[in-house]
Amino acid sequence: MAERKHDRKFVRTFFTTPTAVEGEEDSAKMLRGAIGLRGMKAPDVWVPDNEDATAPSMRDEGAENIVEVVAENGADFPGEIHPRVVWHRDSPATRYQGFQHILQIADPERGAIEHIDGFVIPEVGDIDDWKKADEFITIVENEHGLEEGSIAMSVIIESGQAELAMGQLREEMGKPTNNLERLFLLVDGEVDYTKDMRAITPTGELPPWPELRHNTSRGASAAGLIAVDGPYDDIRDVEGYHERMTENQAKGMLGIWSLTPGQVVEANQSPLPPETGSWLLDAGGRKVELDSEDGVEIYDGDRLSLEETGDGYVLRVGGDELELDEDELREELLDMTEYVPSMDDIVDSMEEFEAAKEAGRGAIAITQSATLRIDGVEIDVSKDRMWDEATYQAAMTPIALFKDVYRNRPDQHDELAEMYSEDVVERAMDVGA
Numbered sequence: 001m002a003e004r005k006h007d008r009k010f011v012r013t014f015f016t017t018p019t020a021v022e023g024e025e026d027s028a029k030m031l032r033g034a035i036g037l038r039g040m041k042a043p044d045v046w047v048p049d050n051e052d053a054t055a056p057s058m059r060d061e062g063a064e065n066i067v068e069v070v071a072e073n074g075a076d077f078p079g080e081i082h083p084r085v086v087w088h089r090d091s092p093a094t095r096y097q098g099f100q101h102i103l104q105i106a107d108p109e110r111g112a113i114e115h116i117d118g119f120v121i122p123e124v125g126d127i128d129d130w131k132k133a134d135e136f137i138t139i140v141e142n143e144h145g146l147e148e149g150s151i152a153m154s155v156i157i158e159s160g161q162a163e164l165a166m167g168q169l170r171e172e173m174g175k176p177t178n179n180l181e182r183l184f185l186l187v188d189g190e191v192d193y194t195k196d197m198r199a200i201t202p203t204g205e206l207p208p209w210p211e212l213r214h215n216t217s218r219g220a221s222a223a224g225l226i227a228v229d230g231p232y233d234d235i236r237d238v239e240g241y242h243e244r245m246t247e248n249q250a251k252g253m254l255g256i257w258s259l260t261p262g263q264v265v266e267a268n269q270s271p272l273p274p275e276t277g278s279w280l281l282d283a284g285g286r287k288v289e290l291d292s293e294d295g296v297e298i299y300d301g302d303r304l305s306l307e308e309t310g311d312g313y314v315l316r317v318g319g320d321e322l323e324l325d326e327d328e329l330r331e332e333l334l335d336m337t338e339y340v341p342s343m344d345d346i347v348d349s350m351e352e353f354e355a356a357k358e359a360g361r362g363a364i365a366i367t368q369s370a371t372l373r374i375d376g377v378e379i380d381v382s383k384d385r386m387w388d389e390a391t392y393q394a395a396m397t398p399i400a401l402f403k404d405v406y407r408n409r410p411d412q413h414d415e416l417a418e419m420y421s422e423d424v425v426e427r428a429m430d431v432g433a
Contacts, residue, residue: 003174004224006117006152006184008044008080008408010401011255013267014187014228015043016084018053019062027058028065035073038411040268041261045185045228048083050101051122059086063101067112074115078411082118082154082184087133089125089161099136106140106151113144118152118184123192125161127168131178138179154185156230157216158192166219173223186220187257188212188230210247217253228255235260245270254401268412272405273343273398275419279370282336284318290372298373306374313377326379334381339368343402343420343428346395350431353387363388396432403429 017034020027031048048070050062066083074081083105085098098121106113121133134153141148157163166186173180190209199207213229220227229248232241241263245256254271258264279290283303290297306329307314313329315322324332341349349366356364369382385391406416406429417425 003181005149005181008184008226008404010271010404011044011185011226011228012271012401012405013043013079013258013264014045014047014185014255015258015261015264016047016049016053016231019048019050019065019083020054020058022055022058027061028069031065031069032073035069035077037261037264038078040265040412040415042078042409042411043258043264043268044255044405044409045080045082046077047120048081051084051086059097059101063104066105067107067110070115071111074112077115078409080117081115082120082152083116084120084122084156087121088123089129089159094123095132095136099140102137103140103143106144106146108144108146113146113151116151118154118182120154120156120185120187122156122189123158124155124165125159127165127172129161130155130165130180131172134179134182137182149179149182151182152184153180153182154187155183156187156189156192157212158189159196160193163193163212163215166215166223169219169223169225183223183225185226185228185255186216187228188216190230193230210251213248213253214251217248217251221252226255227253229253229257231257231259232263233259235263238266241266242270271398271401272419273346273402274340275342277342277345278340279372280338280340281372282338287338296371296373296378304374306377308377330379330381333372333379334383337370337372337381339370339383343398344424346399347424347427347431349387350392350395350399351427353392354431357389399428399432 015034017030019031021030034046048066050059050066054062070081085101086094087098088094102119105116119137124130124133137151137153138148141151155162157166169180172178173183190206190212193209193212194206201207217227229244232244234240245267248254248256249271256267258267278292279297280287281290281299283299283301286303288299288301290299304315304317312323312325315324315329315332322332352366353364364387365384366387367382367384369380371378371380405412
């Protein structure tokens with residue numbers, strides 16, 4: 001596989017901003033606001049969007065605005081900057097316009113390119129189209145005396161052609177006939193993908209496209225790139241945004257498009273380990289987070305009930321009624337519960353396994369225990385999880401993400417220390433070293 005040419009191993013947030021707004025005294029107003037974001041409000045990747053977010057009549061002015069704003073303030077922006085230009089697999093004229101804008105923005109005499117990490121290319125087609133975009137960027141690099149491959153390229157997967165092209169990346173990257181090693185992000189664009197696939201839903205809403213998200217995550221993993229999901233346009237639906245991110249994270253897609261600074265905050269925090277651990281209970285097919293009070297995990301709902309009888313217990317779940325003794329009840333509740341570990345829990349477990357490995361042991365059992373209270377009835381449950389090297393390496397992913405964030409985003413150090421405490425941050429940075 002070709003060698004990676006970018007430092008970031010994880011990208012949580014891909015935030016787009018119009019480059020020129022018609023009718024404003026300062027058409028670059030939104031760019032100036034976005035480039036001033038800091039901390040959790042600032043994305044890992046900021047995308048001045050000179051394509052869909054900007055009216056066609058304003059794109060030439062938008063390219064100029066990118067140069068002006070980034071040259072003035074780009075040095076202080078804490079994330080990476082990747083402008084999106086116009087492109088289309090079926091339109092040579094559109095591709096030429098995108099090339100001209102890249103050439104304009106990347107001119108070293110204008111002062112912006114030293115703060116720009118790459119460009120985002122939308123509407124790509126088959127692998128030959130990806131190579132055209134790469135070749136245009138190579139021409140720009142040579143025209144301006146920049147090192148070949150120094151400008152990253154990210155693509156938006158918005159067509160069946162582009163989806164199939166991901167399967168060819170491992171063979172194509174690294175060939176002397178291209179500079180595709182410059183690739184950085186694979187970003188899903190479900191709106192245009194839906195149009196390209198000629199998909200129809202009864203309500204007109206977008207299909208969820210879990211296959212596309214899986215394929216993009218797999219393509220990124222195989223080629224050493226980073227996968228990012230497309231925009232979630234119901235910006236008030238915070239719960240839905242979280243559900244989408246949770247589904248994506250289970251696929252290895254840890255980044256997502258953000259449309260507002262509020263979504264940036266949510267997306268920046270979502271893949272990080274939680275501040276505190278929590279117990280989940282499967283209450284009739286619905287997972288409910290239990291309330292923790294004085295060391296007791298409390299279920300307060302009507303989807304199940306528990307009653308203590310003279311010689312045992314009656315557990316009711318939906319329409320089912322189970323008569324159980326204490327051991328049977330404990331086993332039933334163990335099957336119904338899960339524990340979500342906190343950052344501190346993960347670090348503790350990793351430290352414990354590292355100590356055991358140092359002592360020559362290949363596997364250890366780590367116990368999770370709790371007192372559950374349902375309808376005033378309390379019962380203690382505990383489960384042992386076997387930790388071996390594979391478990392340890394799997395647990396390293398959220399820690400590796402945290403380390404990547406901490407190293408690349410010093411502007412978030414204070415917020416991370418407030419979330420976890422200085423001690424936990426220091427231990428997380430040391431574990432797995």
